[in-house]
Amino acid sequence: MKRLNIQVPVQEYEMREELKMLRTNIQFCGADKKAIVVTSCIAGEGKSTTALDLAISLSQLKKKVLLVDCDMRKSVLASRTSAKAEYGLSHYLSGQASVEDITYAVNVPGLYIQFAGPVVPNPTELLSTDMFGRMIHSFKDICDYIILDAPPLGLVVDAAIIAKNCDGSVIVMESGAIKYKLAQNVKSKLEASGCPILGVILNKVDRKKDGGYYGKYYGKYYGKYYE
Numbered sequence: 001m002k003r004l005n006i007q008v009p010v011q012e013y014e015m016r017e018e019l020k021m022l023r024t025n026i027q028f029c030g031a032d033k034k035a036i037v038v039t040s041c042i043a044g045e046g047k048s049t050t051a052l053d054l055a056i057s058l059s060q061l062k063k064k065v066l067l068v069d070c071d072m073r074k075s076v077l078a079s080r081t082s083a084k085a086e087y088g089l090s091h092y093l094s095g096q097a098s099v100e101d102i103t104y105a106v107n108v109p110g111l112y113i114q115f116a117g118p119v120v121p122n123p124t125e126l127l128s129t130d131m132f133g134r135m136i137h138s139f140k141d142i143c144d145y146i147i148l149d150a151p152p153l154g155l156v157v158d159a160a161i162i163a164k165n166c167d168g169s170v171i172v173m174e175s176g177a178i179k180y181k182l183a184q185n186v187k188s189k190l191e192a193s194g195c196p197i198l199g200v201i202l203n204k205v206d207r208k209k210d211g212g213y214y215g216k217y218y219g220k221y222y223g224k225y226y227e
């Protein structure tokens with residue numbers, strides 16, 4: 001396995017506290033909830049931000065965490081962390097690299113990352129292969145958590161395919177941006193995949209608007225169970 005330096009996001013105090021609450025809620029979902037997919041209804045609601053922050057936050061509990069960037073359409077993880085990874089998930093799923101090649105130990109103790117790799121024309125097909133499911137399954141024996149960053153389920157089906165191989169899902173929802181019907185639609189798709197919804201993260205909450213003191217940061221993680 002290769003080592004790689006990433007630029008780690010610096011969080012404000014309030015954000016760190018919200019992340020602690022999120023990771024605590026995830027821990028209380030049970031020890032069998034290891035592979036967790038992060039999705040949303042539409043683009044830009046904060047999935048990638050949340051997935052990275054959550055993975056780092058869990059690793060700070062001395063957990064072994066694998067963060068997988070499954071968004072082979074519009075990946076941002078490598079550029080956002082200024083990581084110079086040679087191989088990514090699309091290389092592995094298309095048979096051009098091994099699991100060892102695409103798994104990087106980074107400069108956050110306990111955190112391992114698989115970047116998405118180059119944009120591919122057929123991400124849904126690649127994610128549908130046995131290779132993907134088998135790989136996620138094999139990491140469950142090694143890692144405490146696998147956090148999977150997925151594309152928005154209201155727009156493309158990839159997240160439902162990823163969810164089939166996961167123990168739980170989390171929906172990131174931008175405050176005030178999503179219509180009820182679309183949220184229902186995404187919920188139904190996740191349920192149809194057989195992956196339990198662990199909760200919803202209300203993101204980009206304008207606390208000033210709500211009479212609070214601070215600006216924008218993570219909202220509440222509603223520990224709502226649909227199981």
Ligand SMILES: Nc1ncnc2c1ncn2[C@@H]1O[C@H](COP(=O)(O)OP(=O)(O)OP(=O)(O)O)[C@@H](O)[C@H]1O
Binds near residue numbers: 152217
């Ligand atoms: N809590 C927040 N407060 C303010 N800005 C945020 C917050 N969360 C995310 N953002 C910003 O919103 C933008 C979109 O975030 P991000 O890339 O995480 O979304 P995404 O859901 O992964 O998008 P995509 O669907 O394109 O993959 C980024 O510029 C990010 O910095």
Ligand SMILES: [Mg+2]
Binds near residue numbers: 047048049076150
């Ligand atoms: Mg994203």
